[in-house]
Amino acid sequence: MAATPFVLGLVVVTLSLQLATLASSANCSYDGVAALRSDAVQASFNPQWMDGLWYEHSYEDVAQAGASCQTLTSLYNNSTGQIVSQFTVKYGQTPFTIVEKYDTVEGQPKGVYRKSVDAPFGIPGGHLIGLKTAVIDAKQGTSTLQYESLILYSCVAFVQELVFFSRRPTIDESELADMIKFAASQGVDVAADSLQRVNHTGCDSHTVSEPLVLSPLLV
Ligand SMILES: *[C@@H]1O[C@H](CO)[C@@H](O)[C@H](O)[C@H]1NC(C)=O
Ligand SMILES: *[C@@H]1O[C@H](CO)[C@@H](O)[C@H](O)[C@H]1NC(C)=O
Numbered sequence: 620m621a622a623t624p625f626v627l628g629l630v631v632v633t634l635s636l637q638l639a640t641l642a643s644s645a646n647c648s649y650d651g652v653a654a655l656r657s658d659a660v661q662a663s664f665n666p667q668w669m670d671g672l673w674y675e676h677s678y679e680d681v682a683q684a685g686a687s688c689q690t691l692t693s694l695y696n697n698s699t700g701q702i703v704s705q706f707t708v709k710y711g712q713t714p715f716t717i718v719e720k721y722d723t724v725e726g727q728p729k730g731v732y733r734k735s736v737d738a739p740f741g742i743p744g745g746h747l748i749g750l751k752t753a754v755i756d757a758k759q760g761t762s763t764l765q766y767e768s769l770i771l772y773s774c775v776a777f778v779q780e781l782v783f784f785s786r787r788p789t790i791d792e793s794e795l796a797d798m799i800k801f802a803a804s805q806g807v808d809v810a811a812d813s814l815q816r817v818n819h820t821g822c823d824s825h826t827v828s829e830p831l832v833l834s835p836l837l838v
């Protein structure tokens with residue numbers, strides 16, 4: 620399969636890592652991302668409540684250039700504290716899934732993770748790139764045992780990713796605008812003109828079904 624924008628994105632991230640050793644202006648640290656979390660996440664983030672299917676609605680992420688139909692299916696492992704997420708995207712007509720791993724970081728509080736990927740096409744070394752990641756906010760809806768909206772932030776050197784999710788394929792524009800505003804108010808450097816919108820219209824039916832909850836603990 621030809622190189623995709625995602626793979627190019629990985630290369631960009633890798634190159635950026637190398638460049639970062641030259642650039643002293645980069646400000647990406649675990650303490651820095653931890654400071655961006657909402658009060659609710661700081662007080663009581665429960666990674667189990669992230670379980671299940673999420674629809675991306677907006678993102679800033681160079682690795683996602685050219686992608687569509689982005690969804691995330693998250694599963695918390697309560698013995699390791701790790702979250703494993705299947706990130707499913709389409710590039711043109713080609714769907715594929717990238718396995719993302721979110722590992723807790725020693726000495727860091729709730730909602731702070733080292734994110735890495737199992738790179739597609741057997742490309743080695745994805746796990747070696749660790750993005751400093753924080754849950755900026757996670758909100759419960761009417762169900763108290765799962766989150767209904769989610770904002771994730773990751774950085775490595777001077778590359779950043781910011782992603783806004785909900786449980787449904789559509790989102791009210793004002794709700795999305797509020798989420799973006801909230802991220803900015805928490806101190807995330809939101810470049811409004813580089814935020815991309817995901818439109819799930821026309822995506823495969825499995826990604827536009829009712830939210831799927833994987834955790835047996837929720838029933
Ligand atoms: C880096 O980020 C941290 C946390 O957000 C902040 O306290 C610090 O002032 C920043 N440093 C620079 C050089 O911007
Ligand atoms: C959780 O992680 C442990 C250790 O890696 C593994 O043995 C177990 O199968 C995992 N559980 C689930 C539900 O994935």
Ligand SMILES: *[C@@H]1O[C@H](CO)[C@@H](O)[C@H](O)[C@H]1NC(C)=O
Pocket residue numbers: 697698835836
């Ligand atoms: C962890 O998950 C397993 C199955 O997914 C469940 O049986 C167990 O009770 C859970 N343990 C805790 C401490 O929540």
Ligand SMILES: *[C@@H]1O[C@H](CO)[C@@H](O)[C@H](O)[C@H]1NC(C)=O
Pocket residue numbers: 818819820
């Ligand atoms: C998504 O695309 C559909 C069909 O192209 C369009 O009708 C709809 O307005 C779009 N939604 C957004 C939020 O842009």
